[in-house]
Amino acid sequence: MNAADLGLPVDVPSTALFTDQYELTMLQAALRAGTADRRSVFEVFTRRLPEGRRYGVLAGIGRVLDAVENFRFDPAVLGFLREHGIVDEPTLQWLARYRFSGDIWGYPEGEVYFPGSPVLRVEGSFAECVLLETVILSILNHDSAIAAAASRMSAAAGERRLIEMGARRTHELAAVAASRAAYVGGFQATSDLAAGFRYGIPTVGTSAHAFTLLHDSERDAFRAQVETLGRGTTLLVDTYDVAEAVRTAVEVAGPELGAVRIDSGDLLLVAHRVRAQLDELGARNTKIVVTSDLDEYAIASLAAAPVDAYGVGTQLVTGSGHPTCSMVYKLVARAASADPKAPLVPVAKKSLGGKASVGGRKWAARRPDAAGVAEAEVVGTGPVPPELADHQLLVELVKGGDVVAREPLEAARTRHIAARAGLPMSAMQLSRGEPVLPTEYA
């Protein structure tokens, strides 16, 4: 896949090095021991949600599919591995031919999940599956953390507009993935141009204090902005005195002024004052955008304030207190020999300090109650009970190495809204609590 397909501004010729060294040394040892070809099933799941969270949001599936497709060891990568003696020649030769040829099933992007939900299942030879561990976990752990925060914020914001503005608070490429995950979680737009370029997310912008300070007066700055961007622009009104700035803004742009942004102070109080002033000046349709270290609680606390849109930065891109998920990638079953017909044997680490796994290749279903509201996440091995057949969660993503489930980002966003709406009402509470669904093992 070339740069254009994956999207500039970042060309990812290969994802093969987003990998912990031990994946490659385990491969080498398994190749030599004759166990590399044992058919294997790895599953991604989390043992717990972040403390107090009521549901998780799966994001990054689309990026995982890109990463699997581009997991190739090109000459530069192989040269590095050879030069540093990381693996031996037979292993390098095996890597040079690497192309994932197995199957991947998973929860579709935007779906919610709970402790134990098998959100991704990767099947193939041990060798081809073990290599994907690190990059798959990087993507899902990061993107799902952001989407979970975004979902809570969007629940708090209701119908009001949410704009992702966190690029400056996180790694420049994590920011692009964060915009994408925020969109899945319910945000409407981003300030990050790279996210617009790469994923087609709507981009927006306002203005910074620097622009006002550059000019000889606030009036000059507003005039400069309105002259070129039009009356529909958003003027930043808290560089000096807010009341004076609002007056000047409406004088310069007229009552058709698009919006004003407030970025400091007591937002609740200031928003009320600004709304009253705008109305008094006849600018009844001028919107109010607030920014300044917002999180889901601050958004909720502004529910009764005359605010039209929230710009959220730091707390969004850092997962609002939970910047990562604790998803793991575990071998849950493998064949007893390299014979393709050998039956799968469930395997699991023994419990020690809460790190036990449940062995076996799993299915998952979300059982509804009589009213159609979800009441349990059911996870099992073996045949799916008939009454759950229509409520299964895993879908086929990769078949024989080919991606079969690419979809527009909008689909994940729509799915998330529907999945959240299917949960018990208490899912939307921001207060700390237990997961809203119990996970039952069938």
Place this chain on the structure above:
Amino acid sequence: MNAADLGLPVDVPSTALFTDQYELTMLQAALRAGTADRRSVFEVFTRRLPEGRRYGVLAGIGRVLDAVENFRFDPAVLGFLREHGIVDEPTLQWLARYRFSGDIWGYPEGEVYFPGSPVLRVEGSFAECVLLETVILSILNHDSAIAAAASRMSAAAGERRLIEMGARRTHELAAVAASRAAYVGGFQATSDLAAGFRYGIPTVGTSAHAFTLLHDSERDAFRAQVETLGRGTTLLVDTYDVAEAVRTAVEVAGPELGAVRIDSGDLLLVAHRVRAQLDELGARNTKIVVTSDLDEYAIASLAAAPVDAYGVGTQLVTGSGHPTCSMVYKLVARAASADPKAPLVPVAKKSLGGKASVGGRKWAARRPDAAGVAEAEVVGTGPVPPELADHQLLVELVKGGDVVAREPLEAARTRHIAARAGLPMSAMQLSRGEPVLPTEYA
């Protein structure tokens, strides 16, 4: 700069879109208003350290220099901006010729900083400087957050080896930058192959539970690993029963076994038991590596345990509770006109909710006491007092658009150790407290 110079596995043809949309619309407005060419000074600083932290660690300067050099608007990027109507034609033409031609001074990488420290100063026309805001902040806010956590962990670990193993817990490219920042902050190695490839950081690997579970017995797994990786390898001993695994490990590898890894359970207790068992089996030189949700406090609590190396993941790459810094990029002075000889006028946002800035182009120095220990971070405008002349902190990084201060990563790492050693002893306390140096405004 081409891909090879920047380093695979990620080719960054341009960093120009790692930018908030408002930077470009402010540019357009300033171009039209005739204010775009006013000579301007922007500074990066933070108003506070994360709660309880005693010092900050500046990391990412080398990446900022790469980003500034590669901040170019190529045809694909310009096409995107045109198609989406983000800026007008004259602005697109200006962007097509963009190349930063100003000067950048800053604290050198690895240096410590405090609230108000002007860690970076960007000077040039308003237009050329304002565009760099987002990408500079992304890099410094992310990398410095990781380096600060790494520095605390390295203080806690003393002479013991620290291995960065967090790739799976953060965005795949943030992980590479995190490895780099961790190295600056005192880590010795990483498990992330991309970080080895891109930055030459030493890479290491052990083994995962999946490898043991793949085989018919733990003995088979250990044998497979030792046969191909040699006796110096690290065997993972907590898949089933630790005592049995240690016995098997020494039987298979002999007393020359390199190391064992413990990844679960009460690490303090288990490490003592494993050390005693290894010694009893004659494997006195076999090292013990511990992993499992370590942070600086857990590392410190293991100081008396027989541990040789720590593998740190989640808490490192998420900044140990503080995944970002609160650095901002503020216009602090600008010329009164576009005349290159016009004097600079200090500017600052008015205080509202603690977001005030100190106007004026600043210098900074770290004043030592009579014993040579740092006693204050002194920040001022105007001439530098003669007694502080030799203690200045800002160095020239970019001159007339050319990078003049590239250095090997090792230099930043060495500098950090020296900078930390120059602080009062209390800097090394892990407990929450105030910044160890007061910031004085001269």
